[in-house]
Amino acid sequence: MGLGFVVGIIGGFLIAHAAFSTIQYRGELKIMEEQFTGPPFNVVIELLVGLGLCLWAGLAVPTKFLSILPHSDENRVVSLPANLDFMVFNHRGKVLPSNPDLKLKI
């Protein structure tokens, strides 16, 4: 997650730098009294690279996807040996998947 943040900040800096360059470019155009047709080529490249980096950061930084299937390895419910007095079996939990042979994953 740290790397994603750094990449996103670099992308942000590139975009801000492109904004400054475009403002300067427009100032020059005003002096020469020409029309603005588009930012200069290097600014366009900077914007695209910034977009690419921010795209990558925007996908990598938010938490990774967690599996929603009850049978997947990450959603294990392990039952530990417990006092029989408190073990009730006639409840809704019987539709949940559970494997009494599962051991704790250390």
Add this chain to the structure above:
Amino acid sequence: MATQDKRSDTSDFPEIINTDNLQSNMKSIYYSRTFLSIIGGVIAGIWGFTGFTGFVFYFVVMLAASFGLAAKAKFSADSYFDSWNRVLLDGILGGLMSFVLFWTFAYDIVHIF
């Protein structure tokens, strides 16, 4: 682990899904799309897009984001979401408003002031 019964007509739909994780995944998608809408808006403003071109640019960015999200889900939406629509279409209209806002901001700052 909070689970909830979700019954459906299709036979390949799992009966029980972990809704905590589903909600967390949906939040993650929402954050990604919002951030990318804002970045797309700033870039559209700097580039000088006006009118229709800007909206086309927004949908291109959202397309790239959808592809990226599908790749993040390892192209198997079934293990992370309850339908493909969530991965591909959720949040596009909401992000459009953020996009237009930052597009206008950036355009004003760079080209007008």
